[in-house]
Amino acid sequence: MSVSPVDLSSHEASLLASVPTGLLIGGQWRDASDGGTFDVHDPSNGEVLATLASATSADAVAALDAADAAQASWARTAPRERAEILRRAFDFVTERADDFALLMTLEMGKPLAEARGEVSYGAEFLRWFSEEAVRDYGRYLTTPEGKNKILVQHKPVGPCLLITPWNFPLAMATRKVAPAVAAGCTMVLKPAKLTPLTAQYFAQTMLDAGLPPGVLNVVSSSSASGVSGPLLADPRLRKVSFTGSTPVGRRLMADAAQNVLRTSMELGGNAPFIVFEDADLDKAVEGAMAAKMRNMGEACTAANRFLVHASVAAEFTARFAAVMGALVTGRGTEAATQVGPLIDASARDDVHALVSAAVDAGATALTGGKPVDGPGYFYPPTVLADVPNDAEILRQEIFGPVAPVTTFVDEADAIRLANASEYGLASYLYSKDFNRLLRVAEQIEFGMVGFNAGVISNAAAPFGGVKQSGLGREGGSEGIAEYSTTQYIGIADPYAA
Numbered sequence: 406m407s408v409s410p411v412d413l414s415s416h417e418a419s420l421l422a423s424v425p426t427g428l429l430i431g432g433q434w435r436d437a438s439d440g441g442t443f444d445v446h447d448p449s450n451g452e453v454l455a456t457l458a459s460a461t462s463a464d465a466v467a468a469l470d471a472a473d474a475a476q477a478s479w480a481r482t483a484p485r486e487r488a489e490i491l492r493r494a495f496d497f498v499t500e501r502a503d504d505f506a507l508l509m510t511l512e513m514g515k516p517l518a519e520a521r522g523e524v525s526y527g528a529e530f531l532r533w534f535s536e537e538a539v540r541d542y543g544r545y546l547t548t549p550e551g552k553n554k555i556l557v558q559h560k561p562v563g564p565c566l567l568i569t570p571w572n573f574p575l576a577m578a579t580r581k582v583a584p585a586v587a588a589g590c591t592m593v594l595k596p597a598k599l600t601p602l603t604a605q606y607f608a609q610t611m612l613d614a615g616l617p618p619g620v621l622n623v624v625s626s627s628s629a630s631g632v633s634g635p636l637l638a639d640p641r642l643r644k645v646s647f648t649g650s651t652p653v654g655r656r657l658m659a660d661a662a663q664n665v666l667r668t669s670m671e672l673g674g675n676a677p678f679i680v681f682e683d684a685d686l687d688k689a690v691e692g693a694m695a696a697k698m699r700n701m702g703e704a705c706t707a708a709n710r711f712l713v714h715a716s717v718a719a720e721f722t723a724r725f726a727a728v729m730g731a732l733v734t735g736r737g738t739e740a741a742t743q744v745g746p747l748i749d750a751s752a753r754d755d756v757h758a759l760v761s762a763a764v765d766a767g768a769t770a771l772t773g774g775k776p777v778d779g780p781g782y783f784y785p786p787t788v789l790a791d792v793p794n795d796a797e798i799l800r801q802e803i804f805g806p807v808a809p810v811t812t813f814v815d816e817a818d819a820i821r822l823a824n825a826s827e828y829g830l831a832s833y834l835y836s837k838d839f840n841r842l843l844r845v846a847e848q849i850e851f852g853m854v855g856f857n858a859g860v861i862s863n864a865a866a867p868f869g870g871v872k873q874s875g876l877g878r879e880g881g882s883e884g885i886a887e888y889s890t891t892q893y894i895g896i897a898d899p900y901a902a
């Protein structure tokens with residue numbers, strides 16, 4: 406690993422030096438077969454943090470060889486043993502929370518306090534699925550005709566390819582690895598090339614917790630399709646679980662169709678944040694901050710469209726803009742920082758292009774709206790008032806600290822606007838009328854709905870979307886089912902002579 410000589414404190418440098426830089430294949434960290442590497446950067450200043458081995462297609466196949474070789478014995482491992490490995494991993498991640506948080510801040514940019522929040526959230530999947538591992542129930546019943554018997558059991562799907570995005574470097578890995586381990590699957594994990602350091606450190610933590618060689622293999626790479634292509638075509642792979650953008654998800658689903666693979670797809674979102682006229686506006690502003698600004702807006706659950714009843718829109722927007730405008734932007738390692746940089750220059754430029762187009766179409770920036778000069782990829786918290794309903798910014802995932810506000814006239818109008826999207830992941834409703842909240846929840850096409858709550862992610866809840874936000878659920882009791890297959894055994898009448 407090369408560590409940037411400048412700008413890194415000695416603590417940061419020694420932590421970076423402790424992160425494995427190789428590929429994890431069959432329990433060993435090794436170089437890429439062609440010796441190739443790629444650099445990981447700090448988005449707050451563009452400096453190189455580390456240089457990692459870059460997996461080739463041959464390395465990816467070697468990782469699947471290891472996963473395939475480990476699958477049969479791992480499937481037979483006692484559920485309690487799998488549970489205890491996960492529980493130890495939870496303890497280790499918790500003990501190493503400061504290191505995980507700092508690594509995420511360095512490679513992804515989020516403020517340290519938020520990174521610590523992600524460590525708690527991410528670790529929780531390890532604890533939750535350690536508890537689920539021993540609670541996988543089958544069933545035994547008599548056929549309706551009354552003679553034969555039906556036995557239903559769950560089995561691990563088999564070797565899985567897990568592909569994760571850059572925005573939640575720990576939680577997106579634990580949300581897939583933990584249920585796969587609990588269900589008895591082996592796996593090949595491909596982290597995002599922008600933020601692989603946390604996943605590398607997490608994989609070592611899983612080994613420290615006693616995970617046997619070959620169960621978890623990690624192939625960080627500068628060529629995502631070079632890794633996924635040969636694996637999706639290999640009949641030994643049985644499942645792909647992907648979290649990322651909808652366009653990449655579509656391509657992976659098409660590739661996965663060739664071998665009729667099981668797929669879990671956690672894709673993009675375009676969350677509406679609906680404020681009804683009877684909402685508590687203090688709570689709505691607080692929830693809006695959480696739903697918009699978690700991860701600098703770089704979250705699939707980020708509130709992307711603020712739909713506010715026309716009678717309270719001016720007051721809500723003014724209060725929201727005042728709080729947004731007071732946030733402190735800076736490097737995530739600094740104690741005062743509340744908003745870190747975006748992940749790279751193109752992310753920042755894309756956000757600004759959406760803001761500029763909205764302003765050209767008639768919106769007003771009440772705060773922010775102009776890019777911040779470098780170094781680093783900073784964009785100021787921005788609130789846009791009077792955004793026209795057909796503005797591009799209301800259709801696309803913004804993935805930045807920008808809140809477009811638009812208005813509606815009644816409940817039916819709010820529902821129609823909320824559903825006018827090909828996405829259906831998270832949504833947020835603010836009202837004091839519980840019947841209204843339930844009525845609207847029943848009519849909006851979203852996998853997740855927050856009632857007067859700006860943060861809804863939880864390891865015990867089924868996370869996932871409808872429409873083009875994806876297929877399958879992560880977390881909850883549903884999470885382990887994604888890695889299990891159902892086998893039915895038909896038993897002839899045991900009383901028959």
Ligand code: NAD
Nearest residue numbers: 569570571596597629630633649650653671672673674705
């Ligand atoms: P992305 O689709 O660009 O990349 C996601 C992962 O896929 C990365 O590991 C990347 O290297 C890999 N990848 C890219 N092209 C690939 C290809 N052709 N073949 C195989 N793998 C490929 O997404 P991103 O920019 O890393 O993440 C942001 C997106 O992720 C947003 O759309 C966000 O909404 C979504 N996301 C969804 C959830 C969810 O749970 N629904 C959670 C977090 C992020």
